[in-house]
Amino acid sequence: MNCTAVIERLGAYRDGESAAGESSAIAEHLAGCARCRAALDAVREDHAALAAALAPHRARRDALEARVLRAASESGPPRPAPRRRARLLAPLATLAAGFLLGAFVFAPRTGDESGPSVARLALATGLVERFDPDAGTWQALPTGAALAAGARIRTTPASKCSFESADGSELRLDSGADVTVAAERRFALAAGRVFARVASGHPKPFEIATPEGRIEAVGTALDVARHAATESDAAHVRLTVVEGAARVGGETVEAGSIARIEGGAVRRRDPAGDLVLATGWMNEIVALKGPDDAEFARRVNDLLAQLGRTKMQFLYEAQIRAMGDHCALPLLRYVQSDGSRVEAARRREAVKILADIAGPPLAVELLPLLEDGDADVRALAARGLERLTGMSLGRDEAYWRGEDVGAGVSDWRTLLTGPESPWKRPPR
Amino acid sequence: MPSSDADVVRAVKRGDAAAREEMVRRHLGRVHAACFGTLGRRGPVEDLVQETFLKALAAIDSLADPGRLGSWLHGIAVKGCLDWLKRKERTTRPFSAIAPGAATPDWPDPARGPDADEIDRREKLLDAVERLPAPYRETLLLFYFDDASYREIAATLGVSEAAVNARLTKARAMLRERLLPHAKP
Numbered sequence: 206m207n208c209t210a211v212i213e214r215l216g217a218y219r220d221g222e223s224a225a226g227e228s229s230a231i232a233e234h235l236a237g238c239a240r241c242r243a244a245l246d247a248v249r250e251d252h253a254a255l256a257a258a259l260a261p262h263r264a265r266r267d268a269l270e271a272r273v274l275r276a277a278s279e280s281g282p283p284r285p286a287p288r289r290r291a292r293l294l295a296p297l298a299t300l301a302a303g304f305l306l307g308a309f310v311f312a313p314r315t316g317d318e319s320g321p322s323v324a325r326l327a328l329a330t331g332l333v334e335r336f337d338p339d340a341g342t343w344q345a346l347p348t349g350a351a352l353a354a355g356a357r358i359r360t361t362p363a364s365k366c367s368f369e370s371a372d373g374s375e376l377r378l379d380s381g382a383d384v385t386v387a388a389e390r391r392f393a394l395a396a397g398r399v400f401a402r403v404a405s406g407h408p409k410p411f412e413i414a415t416p417e418g419r420i421e422a423v424g425t426a427l428d429v430a431r432h433a434a435t436e437s438d439a440a441h442v443r444l445t446v447v448e449g450a451a452r453v454g455g456e457t458v459e460a461g462s463i464a465r466i467e468g469g470a471v472r473r474r475d476p477a478g479d480l481v482l483a484t485g486w487m488n489e490i491v492a493l494k495g496p497d498d499a500e501f502a503r504r505v506n507d508l509l510a511q512l513g514r515t516k517m518q519f520l521y522e523a524q525i526r527a528m529g530d531h532c533a534l535p536l537l538r539y540v541q542s543d544g545s546r547v548e549a550a551r552r553r554e555a556v557k558i559l560a561d562i563a564g565p566p567l568a569v570e571l572l573p574l575l576e577d578g579d580a581d582v583r584a585l586a587a588r589g590l591e592r593l594t595g596m597s598l599g600r601d602e603a604y605w606r607g608e609d610v611g612a613g614v615s616d617w618r619t620l621l622t623g624p625e626s627p628w629k630r631p632p633r
Numbered sequence: 634m635p636s637s638d639a640d641v642v643r644a645v646k647r648g649d650a651a652a653r654e655e656m657v658r659r660h661l662g663r664v665h666a667a668c669f670g671t672l673g674r675r676g677p678v679e680d681l682v683q684e685t686f687l688k689a690l691a692a693i694d695s696l697a698d699p700g701r702l703g704s705w706l707h708g709i710a711v712k713g714c715l716d717w718l719k720r721k722e723r724t725t726r727p728f729s730a731i732a733p734g735a736a737t738p739d740w741p742d743p744a745r746g747p748d749a750d751e752i753d754r755r756e757k758l759l760d761a762v763e764r765l766p767a768p769y770r771e772t773l774l775l776f777y778f779d780d781a782s783y784r785e786i787a788a789t790l791g792v793s794e795a796a797v798n799a800r801l802t803k804a805r806a807m808l809r810e811r812l813l814p815h816a817k818p
Contacts, residue, residue: 216802220776222783222794251809258755258762259777262674269665273657273683277690278650475658 206230211241215248232550236581237606268437322351323389324370328493331364333378352386359383360397367490373404374411379430379486387414394442398430400487403449417442418453418466425449425460428484442466445477447484481507485524492528504528505535512554525558533563537570540582553581560589568593568628569621575614580606590617594628642699645690657686660703662779663789664710670774671714673763681717685710703789711771754812761811769804772797 211234217223218231235242326333326348334343335350336357346358352368360366360378367377371389378384382397390407392399393414403411403422413420413429417440420429426447434440444451444464451458454470461480465473477483481504491501505528511521525532536559539545545552556574563571571593574586584605591597598620600613621628641659644652661682668681689709696705762770768790775786783797790797 213802216805217783217798220783220801222798247809248805251805254754254758255762255773255777255805255808258758259774262669263778265679266661266665269679269682270658270661272679273661273686274654276683277653277657277686 206234208234208238208241211235211238212244215241215245219245219248219252229549232553236549236553236579239602239606268435271438320354322371323354324352324356324368324376324386326350326352326358327367327369327375328490329364329366330489330493332361333364333366334359334361354386354388357383357385365486365490370404372407375402376400377487377490394429394431396431396433398428398486400426400428400447400484402426415442415466416440418469418471420444420466421452422449425451427451439467441472445480445483447477447480479511481511482520482524488524488528492532502535505532506539509536509539509551509555512551522554522558526562533559533567537563537567540574541570549579553579553585556582556585556589560585560592563589563593565593565628572614572618572621575605575610575617583610587613590621594620596620637700638702639699642693642696642702645693653690656690656702660706663703663775663781664706666774666778667707667710667771668714669778670767670771671711672718674759676714677717681710681714685713688713703785704791707789757812758808761808765804765807769800769807772800773804776801 211231214223214227214231218228223231235245326346329348333346335346335352336342336359337344343359352358358368358378360380360382362380365378365380367375368386369375374390376384376392377400379398379400382399383395384397384399385393385395387393390403390409390411391414392401392412395416399413401411401413401422403425405423411422411425413422413427415429415431417431420427420442426449428445428447430443430445432438432441432443442465444453444458444466446458446460446462446464448460450460453464453466456471458464458471458474461477463475463477463483464471488504491498491504494501505525508521508525508528512525525536536555540552540555540559545555559567559571568590571586571589574582575590577583577586584602587597587600587602587605598613598616600616604610604613620626638659641652641656645656664682664685665678668676668678668685672678672681685706689706692709696702762773765773772786772790775781775789779785781789783794783801786797787794792800
């Protein structure tokens, strides 16, 4: 395929809409053609600009959908009797739910702590505060601090954190969250978003109460976000069930669903789409756990699995980059795996990110990539080494795209593994 | 839950309320794209989206081929918007256009969202999108509003997938020429 043909097809290639054979022909051409790669970068940037410009209008979708559904139901054919009765009873149910919630949420005076410790601040990306009811002010909460029932905590717009509760459950708070630890396995969410990973096999139910409804979970991972009322939409809670199931007002919400909760009940359900993206806000917390953590490895793998596959790829790429250099080792292991070799486009994406984020301990690991069969991978690995060392060893991108790179590899090996090399230390 | 569009249409015809909701959820994106594309972002886009679905639900019995629900809705949306534009020429100001905030997007909090220059760039880009010839504009918007695949866009517009590809390529090229980041100086 020549440059003209490739450039004509770059849009579809970026959109993931090229036919299989065509896609590999384009990838092959791109590997050896800097001009077409630059054209592809331009197509990607243009796409991102369009997506960003239209995003605020797209974001009207939920409010618009609610409006159209309301209009459609009002103009619709007469509904069956039971449904109508349910609608008449709904305000009563809402009222009852409100009383129950009020009784639960406000049983302990917020901030008044009593009894044994029920949770501990395990990780924080910034300032986390606890309300001091006597002083009427918020105080910084150090990592490791224990909380008793009644403690009220909040994150700032710039911080996120994770609490471990005594039963082994974990509660993560996004930026701007306000949560009261009502009791063991009972939390009240006043604002913001939390994620709970619930330890199973406990006699007490695990509950998250909100003014819009109470969510009960058993052996479940769930994401709960409270949305304040806006001009066009009422206050509501969005519950995303990541694993297991949750119960709201007698209804069960299964994994992979998003439920809109209002007035103590589920008002709407939707498929959750991509759970990795939906819970992407937790990446900073997960990254704090480090590369040896199983959840971290799984998350990186899930993100990697989407590279090169979807038209929203840039979102996944941004998430991987946001997780920082902890991602570098899993990326490297992927690139080194035999499995990755059959997925040339994705492998190149992975090397591209790796070249940008790998830390000095991985420099030596990039050496074998300089001899890779894929010219793109060779050039990207060289770019990564240049970034890490500040040296090019007198060879440019064209050199690394060429067939004969033996002398260059040998020079890099001497530099990186020689007796004076500061890059010799192997990665963990 | 009905699986295909044809199932949804048959259930709507039977008076199934859940199917009416499913029809709205499933096709809101493309109807939104069609209205946005025809009226522009300052038009009463959301009123016309609502009107499209109300008209379609009232006329559902006239849809002979239930499998073509998507393109049928698209047609109703575009025709409704063109009618509105004609009416607008004759009259002064329709009630829908003065609904407060009707077509104003929720820009993110300025403290965290794009700065004034970025907003300005985006507005210029949207102006250029609105000036694209209709076939390019509607294809581009279906792609970006509805996350629709080339195949779905082709079915909605009644053209081939190759034509969708060609239109998207051309639309992006026209925009790029005018003001996208890689416009030639």
